[in-house]
Amino acid sequence: MTKAPEFDFIIVGAGSAGCVLADRLTECGRFTVQVIEAGGSDQKFFIKMPMGYGLTFSDARVNWKYQVEPDPGLGNRIGYWPRGKVIGGSSSINAMAYMRGLPHDFDDWAKAGATGWDWKTVQETYDALETVVEADGTSRGSGPVVVSDLKNAMSPFSRHFLDAARDLNWPVLGDLNGSAPAGQNQHPNEGMGYMRATVRNGRRWSAADAFLRPATKRHNLSVVSGARVERILTQGKLATGVRYHVNGEMRETSARREVILSAGAIDSPKLLMLSGIGPAADLRTHGIAVTLDQPQVGRGLQDHLAVSHYYWANEATLNSILGRRTGQLRAGVQYLLTRGGPLSVPVNQVSGYLRTSGASFPDVQVYCNPATYATLPDGAPRVDRDNGFLLCVQPCRPTSRGWIKLRSADPTDAPRIQPNSLSTLEDQQTAVAASHLLQRLAQSPTMRQVTRARRDPDILGMDDDVLLENFRQRAGTVFHASCTCRMGVGPDVSVTDNRLRVHGIGRLRVIDASAFPNVTSGNTNAPTMMLAARAARMVIEDNAGCPAAA
Template structure:
């Protein structure tokens, strides 16, 4: 049986960072197991290729949540990355650390040592900040690009509306005081996606002590007593077992890491027995504490040209492609989410409670062969959308059977609290105030669908129930904490009651951060590597 020092399950945003850092000294043999492929699609490297990977089963697990009565009986579409790079290979690239109080709340919830001052140091080690003129600050592998010189001119209406309302502005959403309207920073390098796969795993794979196996569907972790010693996985028609001399790390994400624990006998005992799995440890919190951001977009036809005019016609696509090929700039080098920021929905609040998105494009989902693609509309348009930043509802992710290939049972339990419903109304009202400013009103030709400008509180909430969707930030299903009866892993990310087993991904977040979760996931992995190397 082949043995490695560290076995990492999942080559996603966290797993790739871990692989680089654990292997850097050359002393440790590191194996990475990835269920998907190598992730070489050109649409992954292209920042605006997000629209092509959104429904592509070759690089996307395309999960669905269970139906939710609170969301008008609808199922939610849950894209998750399938391949090297994980969801960081198919996301919309916004790099948002989160706000300082997010991490102080982590520490208050039992994640000792994960307060803002500690995680800030990890961020600074992880990142290289790249200004719009090319000036660089920092020496980390993840490049955080300022693209304020490349955004579409129509974004000026959004900033004019922010100013008209007297709301704050910030040059960098990742500053500790990063509240207000801003141009989103994105993790690109040279106009190409700079996910942790490109920035961290690719260099690591040049080392003799690192091995990556793709197409490896992990079935379970193998234990000797209470120590994790091996991983069993299937590749094609063959089953394999590999042994870990030091540790096994689950970095399979908030949907799959809890399921792998359950498949290995660690989870709610009654659930495991119902699927014929003998419980190794009754751990009811495995799969619980699921949190996610829900958001909604409001679509408007515009009185001025937007990205639709550039990208909808064939000649426009060709011109944008030529510009990108020659300069690595232009709309193809950017995120679909160009501007937005953190805002307080009303004065006097302690912290921002809403994240706003302003996109100079509208699009429809259309069939193309066996899958769907996102196409810009053939007329000028823009989007204003929001997500409540810190939802209080809690759901679950569980196995649906004893087969590791069985689809997950995702029950978000959305809008379960009165606070969350109030936050939806507050976010809708904030967008309503923005869209009715003189600045943005000049950009509106007409609303597409129901008009936010005409909605009262009840209509805002009902519209949200009918149309909202995940913003693809699931966290918390293997939450971190001091007490074993309240959490799944300790503050060093070791699974309570088990030796040689950690979880390192967004599933350990005690609470969802206020914004996009890819940056804090990579930060967490960076700091986790420090902890693991200390323990070694």
């Protein structure tokens, strides 16, 4: 076995969080850092082209392609959970939606024991991270994360979704991450608008682009790709390094200061358990020696579920371009020559947070896409030739909790994932209430005017019982797995403390979406990068290093 040099910090995973940490922990020059990533290069055309994520959705070269256990709440269906296996992690294969989340999400984090993670505090970190590029090309902020308003390049059909919102007296916002318009009686961010995306000059702007690539120019960063970490090395109750497999050989690296897991909500708890840190009875079942009985590792899993309904349109949508070979060719040439056109914009174009009847806060996220499409059995996308659009609703703050467990002691085996969807009465009621919002949107005057036909199943004729069953049979993940190593006040209810340190094991942290105390209301890429930026400052403070940049 070849023993690699020692580093101050070892970061497992070059995803959204790991890239941020690599940048922040190396920028002062006083620490040496090694990043170990299972995937390979992100320098691929269909990663960088914004519309290309449909082709990475099932590409095993860049995607873990996880499957979950039969889910009782969803009719025992087996869901597909893609996760990035590439430099940049899921920020290299996601839909590029940039949604901070709602203020009460983070106030609830603080109430759950993540002291110092309230909205007022995290808002400052968001502001420091972002450069916001408006549709007219002007910008504000000077952070590394480029957040672009792409409405001028979006499908003309998308304007109808906002007109439909106006029909229903739903607020229409210029920036879904902004505040409520002055004088309106609404919560911040409540309303519909064009989605902003992590796209820069017509190309995906991943965490690798924003953070890792600049950091690789520094002498104190080492990045190892194509390497699978198999366990955390410990002495007593201290993390001392990691063991990983790369290029056909096993290697070990020692950490002088800390080991940081940023492998994501699925693989961070998996790696803890493979290392003997987790529920003791489960570990012994697989013959794993128990380093620390930590019952909450892998527990508390949360995700967002959404149900979509499809409609044929009487106006041109993206189907007329992307669903036909000639249209694809024209769009491809346009993109190659100009980095513009329909391939330069994600398909998710209009979204927003809304309140169901009686809700105190916005509790549903709506998605409206100017296209209809499906995934073939081999994972390839199929865009309908005929013009269509979809309307989608997602309950924002589910209360159901699932789990992740080991399948075996073999590091190459995917873990078992059980979401336990719709396992609470509250989630079932919210699913029905969200479906009523979709019914209202579909029946708005504008949507009726542009709808040529409603496709089966038709949500408009469904009562509450049928709406719930429809949700069970058709809803699926929105790919926001989180909370499996959540922050909290102690090991009985959480895995990490409010500074992301694993309870009971020194010099070990988990910094990624698994540390969320509860899932945020919207897309999770933005809060994951925010969490990593704040956590990096804590790591530096706790190691008596230089001040962090943000």
